[in-house]
Amino acid sequence: MRPYSALRLLGNAFSGHKNWPRAWRDPEPAKQYDVVIVGGGGHGLATAYYLAKNHGIKNVAVLEKGYIGGGNTGRNTTIIRSDYYQEENSRFYEFSLKLWEGLSEDLNFNIMVSQRGSLQLAHDEGQWSSLSRLANRMRVNGIDAQMISRDELSRLVPILDCSDEARFPVLGAMRQGRGGTARHDAVAWGYARAADRLGVDIIQNCEVQAMEIVNNRVVALNTSRGRIGAGTVGMAVAGHSSHVAAMAGLTLPIETHMLQAMVSEPLKPVLDTVVMAGALHAYVSQTDKGEIVMGSDLEFYPSYAQRGNLPRIEQIAQETLALFPSFSRLRLMRTWGGVNDMTMDGAPVIGHTPVDGLFINGGWCYGGFKATPGSGWAFAETLANQRPAELIAPYSLERFFTGHTIDESGHGPIPQAQ
Amino acid sequence: MQLFNCPWCGPRAHIEFTYIRDHQSVSTRGNGDDPDVQQELDRIYLRSNHLGPHQEIWQHSAGCRGWLRITRNNLTHEVEDCLPCQHGDAP
Numbered sequence: 001m002r003p004y005s006a007l008r009l010l011g012n013a014f015s016g017h018k019n020w021p022r023a024w025r026d027p028e029p030a031k032q033y034d035v036v037i038v039g040g041g042g043h044g045l046a047t048a049y050y051l052a053k054n055h056g057i058k059n060v061a062v063l064e065k066g067y068i069g070g071g072n073t074g075r076n077t078t079i080i081r082s083d084y085y086q087e088e089n090s091r092f093y094e095f096s097l098k099l100w101e102g103l104s105e106d107l108n109f110n111i112m113v114s115q116r117g118s119l120q121l122a123h124d125e126g127q128w129s130s131l132s133r134l135a136n137r138m139r140v141n142g143i144d145a146q147m148i149s150r151d152e153l154s155r156l157v158p159i160l161d162c163s164d165e166a167r168f169p170v171l172g173a174m175r176q177g178r179g180g181t182a183r184h185d186a187v188a189w190g191y192a193r194a195a196d197r198l199g200v201d202i203i204q205n206c207e208v209q210a211m212e213i214v215n216n217r218v219v220a221l222n223t224s225r226g227r228i229g230a231g232t233v234g235m236a237v238a239g240h241s242s243h244v245a246a247m248a249g250l251t252l253p254i255e256t257h258m259l260q261a262m263v264s265e266p267l268k269p270v271l272d273t274v275v276m277a278g279a280l281h282a283y284v285s286q287t288d289k290g291e292i293v294m295g296s297d298l299e300f301y302p303s304y305a306q307r308g309n310l311p312r313i314e315q316i317a318q319e320t321l322a323l324f325p326s327f328s329r330l331r332l333m334r335t336w337g338g339v340n341d342m343t344m345d346g347a348p349v350i351g352h353t354p355v356d357g358l359f360i361n362g363g364w365c366y367g368g369f370k371a372t373p374g375s376g377w378a379f380a381e382t383l384a385n386q387r388p389a390e391l392i393a394p395y396s397l398e399r400f401f402t403g404h405t406i407d408e409s410g411h412g413p414i415p416q417a418q
Numbered sequence: 419m420q421l422f423n424c425p426w427c428g429p430r431a432h433i434e435f436t437y438i439r440d441h442q443s444v445s446t447r448g449n450g451d452d453p454d455v456q457q458e459l460d461r462i463y464l465r466s467n468h469l470g471p472h473q474e475i476w477q478h479s480a481g482c483r484g485w486l487r488i489t490r491n492n493l494t495h496e497v498e499d500c501l502p503c504q505h506g507d508a509p
Binding site (some may be wrong): 242243246251252253254255256300301302303304305309310311344400401413414415416 | 419420431432433436437439440443456459460462463464465466467468469472474490492493494495
């Protein structure tokens with residue numbers, strides 16, 4: 001398949017853009033693959049792409065039970081950043097952010113990475129101190145971070161209510177200038193197309209129903225489209241990790257919770273950065289189409305329902321209006337829910353499992369989108385070498401049993417609090 | 419909205435209640451000073467997290483503050499049972 005270019009865009013404009021070929025093939029599954037990735041979201045597709053590109057392993061299939069981009073890849077709030085405190089998280093998310101920065105060129109697909117900056121608001125002295133500590137730690141780790149005062153903040157985000165009368169008065173913020181957003185659907189499409197061009201089979205409407213395990217080694221997957229033999233299997237089904245892993249007899253340190261987000265009707269550009277309020281757990285940005293994207297807290301009870309309840313939508317609206325009173329006349333266009341693998345320490349689970357040839361990539365809590373390139377890169381390395389890549393080695397399943405949990409928020413094994 | 423039938427207050431909206439934890443992670447330690455460490459770690463960190471009915475510990479935090487053991491389907495949100503916690507259910 002030929003690369004996309006300005007010349008091709010012009011050429012196709014003459015025929016009214018009616019003759020573009022499909023972006024990736026729709027192959028029948030083969031009988032056997034060297035590597036089978038379960039889950040055709042961003043993480044699974046990125047893994048397949050880097051397997052082919054970095055490791056030359058091209059006899060790869062990605063199995064997706066629905067359609068590409070229909071799961072959590074298309075349900076997040078598209079924020080990318082690397083403002084983490086714990087050493088392991090800081091290193092991993094910064095690696096991922098660096099991949100984001102060159103991803104459009106790498107994939108030959110415009111994934112609309114927009115490093116418009118991300119702001120974490122401080123509403124009291126305690127939060128200011130805690131964010132200052134985070135910013136210092138980030139700078140020690142070579143990551144950009146700055147503390148900005150209320151005056152600067154009100155110049156940077158004029159529509160943010162920085163007055164003394166605000167419902168939650170703002171003291172200032174921590175800013176990561178390289179943070180921002182990326183077009184989530186395009187990430188799935190870009191990786192799918194790039195992986196396909198390197199020979200990866202992307203098989204949609206193919207649900208894994210059972211795993212064939214012989215002498216503690218996974219040898220095949222029984223799917224809704226027949227039996228598929230596999231040398232190595234990588235699960236990348238965050239949100240559903242527990243019941244897919246259960247097919248291999250595994251129990252995981254994960255509980256599935258639901259998170260809602262929503263967008264308003266589109267309006268003219270008013271917000272050119274990402275604003276997050278840790279105290280409210282609200283995060284707000286404006287898409288290139290003009291919609292205001294709003295996200296909030298978990299529903300706080302386990303659920304696989306992929307749909308939320310009205311009280312949380314009301315809360316998101318209240319929080320957003322407390323920060324941006326001028327949005328009060330906006331109408332909501334769409335709300336949705338996605339299910340999250342919430343782990344017992346808030347960090348992901350990537351690496352090997354007790355079953356030979358079976359590897360896991362999950363437990364992303366609600367931080368999975370920004371991790372997509374780094375996760376795919378490191379998981380591909382893990383599958384290629386049959387041992388955890390250095391970058392993600394701390395995210396092993398064993399850490400819970402050896403006392404090496406990576407608890408960014410310090411909540412302990414209470415998944416809904418992470 | 420889920421409706422929980424509190425044994426003391428009657429049917430109330432789920433926002434009055436706080437989910438505490440899955441009942442499978444509630445302490446069942448019986449060996450006093452000599453617990454089985456692996457079993458304890460499994461209890462603290464692992465969850466079956468299967469699709470379907472789960473027994474969960476909730477508190478009617480914005481109501482009578484009573485502790486409840488609720489049997490609830492995590493896919494359909496159907497509530498099968500809403501009973502007072504028993505001795506030993508403490509989270």
